[in-house]
Amino acid sequence: MSDIPKPILDALLQGKPIDGRNSWVRKVMKEAEEKERQKKEEDQKRLENFQIKRLEEESEDYQKLITDQKNTIEYIDFDCNGKYCDGKTARVILRPDTRHYAEIRCNLCDRHIKWSPYPNSNEECEFK
Secondary structure (H helix, E strand, C coil): CCCCCHHHHHHHHHCCCCCCCCHHHHHHHHHHHHHHHHHHHHHHHHHHHHHHHHHHHHHHHHHHHHHHHHHEEEEEECCCCCCCCCCCEEEEEECCCCCCCEEEEECCCCCEEEEECCCCCCCCCCCC
16 A cells, blocks of 8 residues: 555545546556456467367367278177167277277267277188
8 A cells, every 4th residue: 555645545545536647547547457458368369279279179080080981891780888879880990000900889879899809811800
């Protein structure tokens, strides 16, 4: 309170209106406006960063979906064991980027059901 000028302090204590033309009042109001402007800018930057991150995640999900569609080699009859899923078909997706040959995923809930090992070179691959 020591930095408040005496006439302003007296007006505040007596409940009188404060003159907005006073240099100290203008300075305080300008500082408050600057803080508010900075807060708005920070909020805007935070929102933009969030939107960029969300778009990047959506792009990654889309690329994964496209890759899964390209690598899908077969659709099979397979009961999903999901708690709320009663899917009866699944797809076999080749996984060249993992140590497994393929992955079996439910068509209804997109849940991973099991990994499929590499087939023997002499036998035909069976996914059931």
